[in-house]
Amino acid sequence: MINQTIKNAIKENSHEMIEIRRKLHSEPELSWEEYETSQFVYDYLIKLGIKARKMEPTGVIAELEGGKKGKTVALRADMDALSVEELNTDLTYKSKELGKMHACGHDVHTAMLLAAAKALDSVKEEIPGNVRFIFQPAEEVATGAKAMVKQGAVDGVDNVFGIHIWSQGATSTVACSPGPAFASADIFNVRFKGQGGHGAMPQACIDTAVIASSFVMNIQSIVSRTVDPMQSAVVTIGKMVVGTRFNIIAENAEIEGTVRCFDPAIRDHIEKQLQVYANHTAAIYGGTAEVDYIRGTQAVINETESAHLVQQVASEAFGEDSVYKEEPTMGGEDFSFYLDEVPGSFALVGSGNAKKDTQWAHHHGKFNVDEDSMVTGAELYAQYAWSFLTK
Structure with missing residues (x-):
């Protein structure tokens, strides 16, 4: 040969x-x-x-x-x-x-x-x-x-x-x-919208720093609690931009991350869950969310x-x-x-x-x-x- x-x-x-x-x-x-x-x-x-x-x-x-x-x-x-x-x-x-x-x-x-x-x-x-x-x-x-x-x-x-x-x-x-x-390697971007204001008056605001932080913590359960443990998957947050100044409650927050897995069905599931988690987390605090999911390479x-x-x-x-x-x-x-x-x-x-x-x-x-x-x-x-x- x-x-x-x-x-x-x-x-x-x-x-x-x-x-x-x-x-x-x-x-x-x-x-x-x-x-x-x-x-x-x-x-x-x-x-x-x-x-x-x-x-x-x-x-x-x-x-x-x-x-x-x-x-x-x-x-x-x-x-x-x-x-x-x-x-x-x-x-x-x-x-x-x-x-x-x-x-x-x-x-x-x-x-x-x-x-x-x-x-x-x-x-x-x-x-x-x-x-x-x-x-x-x-x-x-x-x-x-x-x-x-x-x-x-x-x-x-x-x-x-x-x-x-x-x-x-x-x-x-x-x-x-x-x-x-x-x-497979995908990218997601989540933008949260709240209502900014003075850091001393949180009752008049919708704080996207809280929304974004809650979202980051909540999505840790996507893989650990909604994906078959015999399957491999990773959801990673790589970037988070929130607020402009120490005494201003943030009106906007943006999060970027990546999703990695081998099974197309798991890929579809995680994409859907990210949308659900973003919308529900934002709604709890009175804000809104927009999610862009960009499919990169296949497995x-x-x-x-x-x-x-x-x-x-x-x-x-x-x-x-x-x-x-x-x-x-x-x-x-x-x-x-x-x-x-x-x-x-x-x-x-x-x-x-x-x-x-x-x-x-x-x-x-x-x-x-x-x-x-x-x-x-x-x-x-x-x-x-x-x-x-x-x-």
């Missing part, structure tokens, strides 16, 4: 891959602003002789046509950075952009997929089918994948595969289990056969000990929108190494990766495509 030419090509080009990663890391671009990154990706692919096209406004799709007829497999990497200040000030390739950095590893994903494309190009005459490379913008705001799908990213595709580098896993280990991997559910193929490929390419089981995470990942269209799977490649200080959580200012993991990720991309098309 494992193609030795691909394995050798990845190793031979590992220095170039790391150089590309470091270049991208030093030049981060936020969601929907990946103009230089996408241009670099496009130019690199064209130089290899792989057909590529730019998407609107910043995505890139390329197609490697094999020497024989067959199916089409898609490989996806995301490209956007985050609004995070880099704290790794001693890095030679630290971010040049104040307040921006690749704090989630998308620079790594892009470099690994380019290396995989180059390796697969070296065996294209032997490939029975086509490999599509999807370089996606705006994963961090959960809108990039949906936009790429609308522009035909998976039209005619039989299977799709993605990778996320994972600082919580040991370097070069691989996790990909059938079933739930990442949760990432790995298709069984695809996940088993990832495990088999990883085991043969890197050894049985490289494969481990990672429990589903409540993190969100818009790769889910590809899986809504075609079967596939999403793997985690470990990059955590305390000796190299790469164990920091994703989205932290000190996040970094053990670059030894990149050879594993690039080969996993390429060998998965080869194995899917030739099995």
Whole structure:
């Protein structure tokens, strides 16, 4: 199943891959602003002789046509950075952009997929089918994948595969289990309206500080008392803005939070409960409530056969000990929108190494990766495509 030419090509080009990663890391671009990154990706692919096209406004799709007829497999990497200040000030390739950095590893994903494309190009005459490379913008705001799908990213595709580098896993280990991997990730906004006034005269007011505080406490029972204990769900309040001054009773309050779960029915239930709790809590105190519920990513559910193929490929390419089981995470990942269209799977490649200080959580200012993991990720991309098309 494992193609030795691909394995050798990845190793031979590992220095170039790391150089590309470091270049991208030093030049981060936020969601929907990946103009230089996408241009670099496009130019690199064209130089290899792989057909590529730019998407609107910043995505890139390329197609490697094999020497024989067959199916089409898609490989996806995301490209956007985050609004995070880099704290790794001693890095030679630290971010040049104040307040921006690749704090989630998308620079790594892009470099690994380019290396995989180059390796697969070296065996294209032997490939029975086509490999599509999807370089996606705006994963961090959960809108990039949906936009790429609308522009035909998976039209005619039989299977799709993605990778996320994972600082919580040991370097070069691989996790990909059938079933739930990442949760759906939604955003809600609640606005309470009361009646402001002097802090010394509460009897003439409707205090939204009290309403908002009560709401935050009340919704703790949504998961603990209205969701089956055998199901997983999280409701988190991340932002609360109330009032303007110490001696003024607040007329307005605004709350923002997120909902994470794996079951669509639980998702619907929590959305409804948030509306009920907001309206009833406000009514108790004489105020009103408005709730906006914004659905973000779907849950990432790995298709069984695809996940088993990832495990088999990883085991043969890197050894049985490289494969481990990672429990589903409540993190969100818009790769889910590809899986809504075609079967596939999403793997985690470990990059955590305390000796190299790469164990920091994703989205932290000190996040970094053990670059030894990149050879594993690039080969996993390429060998998965080869194995899917030739099995």
